[in-house]
């Protein structure tokens with residue numbers, strides 16, 4: 279880029295006219311709805327085979343009774359209950375058998391007269407005269423005396439067979455008979471307008487004989503991602519690029535709301551492509567863009583949307599976090615929304631501003647929000663001026679399994695994270711004026727799904743790739759597992775509060791140079807995990823490290839101005855180790871801190887740094903050179919009160935099993 283171009287860009291960015299009119303979420307929503315027609319987009323008839331997920335356009339009334347006739351629900355004998363009084367095994371009641379067999383689908387022709395019975399199958403139609411059925415198990419066939427007028431083929435003129443059946447049990451009237459209309463009565467409203475059809479409702483439609491049903495036309499929702507950096511999943515990725523996750527998320531979310539996603543792909547940040555795609559999107563019922571709504575270089579989409587009329591943009595900038603750059607527009611009654619590019623922001627604003635509109639267009643009733651009370655286990659800082667929404671994962675605290683009070687762990691990965699929504703059970707709101715919410719504060723958590731199902735095993739602490747060797751097996755065995763990454767100290771605190779079953783930690787006590795045991799407090803036990811080799815990571819072939827011991831390399835590079843270290847965050851076990859090795863030395867890069875082994879390896883792999891301290895598995899994963907330093911102990915703190923739980927017992931058994939030890943060794947972890 280030429281200096282002149284850069285100067286022009288900076289000048290332009292400084293003159294940003296947007297976000298001057300940041301409004302509250304309620305105000306933005308009200309302006310948006312004022313210009314929208316929130317009624318469904320017409321109706322169509324579909325066959326039951328195509329009805330799954332569709333929304334009923336009208337109430338469905340049954341035109342038939344289900345069952346359509348009184349039927350037997352067992353294999354046995356249709357008879358008159360009054361004939362069976364007093365029957366026992368010792369003194370059975372004898373009834374004469376009528377000359378027909380009522381298999382399912384056969385209409386009876388003979389009346390069950392007093393003293394007679396007719397063979398009937400499950401699903402068979404009850405004959406006239408009969409009011410009960412006795413199960414075949416409670417009967418014995420008996421050869422009786424021929425009745426008057428019996429013919430050669432053994433059937434009397436009255437339709438009797440000469441056979442007798444002996445009953446060892448009396449029947450009450452109505453026994454084993456399902457009455458006509460007892461499931462669905464003719465004229466009954468079985469399904470309601472606005473109901474989304476699942477397999478259960480489709481079964482009801484089929485049972486009342488409908489092959490087709492009237493549903494609302496599915497609103498077509500165009501989805502366009504914007505940004506030069508976006509790469510479609512499945513393609514190789516270049517440095518600085520990211521995979522387009524918003525398009526896939528939005529398409530699925532739109533489909534979940536009974537709409538038809540129309541993918542428009544990725545538009546680069548130039549006005550012509552965008553204009554063209556926006557025009558294409560406007561042939562649909564709604565248009566969703568993501569990215570390019572804020573102040574960055576190349577943020578074009580809101581400018582293209584700004585050209586829409588009738589009325590065009592109604593709000594650009596809301597006092598919410600995430601979601602500030604949200605841009606809401608309407609043109610000729612159609613919603614056009616530019617969602618922020620960051621996935622969590624995009625999803626959050628989608629669910630709070632777009633989903634209710636799409637539900638209405640699809641004919642679905644408003645979603646009912648369910649909230650639960652919980653306690654915040656850690657302090658949460660917040661920015662003043664915007665209502666902040668924080669995604670949380672809920673765990674049941676101390677108390678009988680799954681019954682304790684809920685603790686709401688913030689999933690603080692920021693707006694750019696894509697995992698927050700899938701890991702979250704719900705979210706809490708922090709008032710726009712609050713600067714922080716203290717640990718221990720009661721909070722109300724709005725659930726994303728239905729009720730929070732308690733997990734059988736809750737793992738809170740430091741996460742490690744090796745842990746998957748155990749958790750993966752537990753999950754495959756059918757256990758429900760929730761694992762939250764809050765670091766070793768966070769895990770220890772959760773274990774002390776009784777909020778987890780297992781807290782994986784790797785904390786070295788500098789005074790004793792021992793791992794983990796010095797951190798145990800009464801009520802906590804330690805289960806030995808595995809050891810991870812820590813060492814110096816570097817790019818293979820770098821002569822400053824290659825072939826040396828870690829200690830020797832360290833002495834050689836510590837004073838070099840152009841050999842850049844990527845350090846770890848203060849408080850991490852690896853940082854303690856690094857500081858001990860360095861003594862008082864402060865190599866170039868000392869103050870740059872990465873928060874994980876992976877982040878250290880990436881920085882070295884991409885040449886932002888030349889060396890760092892990480893575990894060997896990270897070096898292997900990123901193809902880096904590795905000089906071993908010392909082993910770190912990754913163990914499991916278990917609250918004694920939870921040790922006897924079946925899932926905890928299974929966890930311990932697995933970690934000690936030959937199978938898991940072998941799997942861990944394969945990943946570079948020693949048991």
Ligand SMILES: Nc1nc2c(c(=O)[nH]1)N[C@H]1C(S)=C(S)[C@@H](COP(=O)(O)OP(=O)(O)OC[C@H]3O[C@@H](n4cnc5c(N)ncnc54)[C@H](O)[C@@H]3O)O[C@H]1N2
Nearest residue numbers: 503521522523524569570571572574577602618619620623
């Ligand atoms: N100087 C300021 N900078 C920013 C502000 C601000 O007020 N002043 N607002 C910040 C906030 S808050 C948000 S949220 C983001 C949103 O910015 P945009 O909506 O313009 O989004 P982009 O800049 O295009 O992208 C942001 C980020 O998200 C990634 N991205 C974009 N699209 C996708 C996609 N389809 N799939 C996956 N990831 C995507 C993109 O690569 C960027 O990393 O702006 C702040 N900046």
Ligand code: MOO
Nearest residue numbers: 600601602623693
């Ligand atoms: O408002 Mo942005 O959406 O925080 O990340």
